[in-house]
Structure formats: structure tokens, C-alpha cells
Amino acid sequence: MPNSTTSRQLARIRAQYDAQQAALNARRYEQLxxxxxxxxxxxxxxxxxxxxxxxxxxxxxxxSEYGVNEAPIAYVPQSSYYFPRLAPQVGSLVExxxxxxxxxxxxxxxxxxxxxxxxxxxxxxxxxxxxFCDDLEMLDGDLRGTMNEQDETIAxxxxxxxxxxxxxxxxxxxxxxxxxDEEDADDAAFAEFMAEEFDMD
Numbered sequence: 001m002p003n004s005t006t007s008r009q010l011a012r013i014r015a016q017y018d019a020q021q022a023a024l025n026a027r028r029y030e031q032l033x034x035x036x037x038x039x040x041x042x043x044x045x046x047x048x049x050x051x052x053x054x055x056x057x058x059x060x061x062x063x064s065e066y067g068v069n070e071a072p073i074a075y076v077p078q079s080s081y082y083f084p085r086l087a088p089q090v091g092s093l094v095e096x097x098x099x100x101x102x103x104x105x106x107x108x109x110x111x112x113x114x115x116x117x118x119x120x121x122x123x124x125x126x127x128x129x130x131x132f133c134d135d136l137e138m139l140d141g142d143l144r145g146t147m148n149e150q151d152e153t154i155a156x157x158x159x160x161x162x163x164x165x166x167x168x169x170x171x172x173x174x175x176x177x178x179x180x181d182e183e184d185a186d187d188a189a190f191a192e193f194m195a196e197e198f199d200m201d
């Protein structure tokens with residue numbers, strides 16, 4: 001059976017199709033607009049729009065006019081600024097406008113409605129401070145990437161105390177001036193210490 005559709009009917013079908021596609025594309029654009037119109041503005045993954053809100057919130061929180069509890073801050077979902085994999089690894093060299101050069105020495109932490117922070121040691125001012133990642137410039141080092149495990153160089157206070165106690169015990173144990181009785185006492189103390197630490201029977 002021959003096709004009886006006229007060119008006028010084809011044109012009308014084409015126009016309807018194009019209108020439907022335009023409407024569909026407009027809806028898609030509205031859903032993606034926040035990504036398209038607000039590209040990543042910083043190496044730590046924060047978009048331009050979110051970065052402006054975070055910094056405005058910080059200004060409000062530190063303002064003498066409002067204070068922390070009364071500041072009119074805008075809510076920012078944590079998922080839009082807290083990207084631990086895009087934080088600098090421990091040992092990375094960074095620079096801050098106020099404190100100068102520093103070494104990252106802590107894991108990233110989200111600060112509600114204000115941004116993602118890391119602990120940085122600044123030798124010039126001999127101070128460790130929690131600094132917003134978007135206020136830092138990366139000079140050398142790597143980002144944390146997709147690692148899920150805790151960085152081995154970040155030791156808890158308990159771990160540090162255990163390490164220090166072990167070092168002290170080892171130093172005393174290796175002292176050349178001990179007699180046999182002292183060595184036996186130290187051996188017993190060291191065995192007791194290890195049993196307590198590692199639940200050994």
C-alpha cells in the first residue's frame with residue numbers, strides 16, 4: 001500500500017516532534033542547571049555557587065554583629081562540600097594567605113554550613129590550626145583519592161601513648177647498666193605491659 005502522507009502532514013509531525021524534544025531538553029536543563037552553571041571552582045571539589053554560600057556563612061559566623069548562635073546562615077548540604085577524597089593527604093605542602101606555608105597533618109572534617117577543614121601545622125607561626133580546604137593552595141603532595149582506610153600517619157591519642165610507653169620501655173630495657181635482677185624485673189614488666197595491650201594470656 002503506497003504511503004498517503006502528504007508533505008504538509010510530515011511537516012506538522014516534524015514540528016510536533018521538535019516541540020516535544022525542546023520541552024524535554026528544557027526539563028533536562030532545569031535538572032542539570034546547578035551543575036552546568038556552577039562548575040567546580042576549587043581543587044577540593046566545591047562549586048562556584050556553593051563556595052560563595054560557604055564563605056558568606058563564614059563571614060556571618062565570625063561577624064561581631066551576629067555571633068555564632070544568631071548568625072543568619074544559609075543551609076548547605078554536607079554532600080555539596082564534604083569530599084574527603086579531594087582533601088590533601090597528610091604531609092602535603094600547602095599555603096595559606098594569613099599563616100603562610102604549612103604541612104597537612106590531619107584528616108578532613110566537615111564544618112556544618114561552612115566547608116571542609118583539615119589540620120595544618122604552620123612552622124612560621126609555630127601553630128597547628130584547622131583550615132578550610134578552599135582557603136588553601138596545594139603546592140606539593142597528593143589528594144587522599146578514594147582511600148577508605150585511615151591514614152597510617154594519623155595516630156590517635158591512645159596509639160601515641162602506647163607508642164611512647166613502648167619506646168620508653170625499650171630504651172630502659174636496652175640500657176647497658178642494668179644487672180640481672182633489674183633485667184628480670186624489666187622482662188616481667190614488659191611481658192605484663194604487652195599482655196595488657198594486646199589481651200595476651
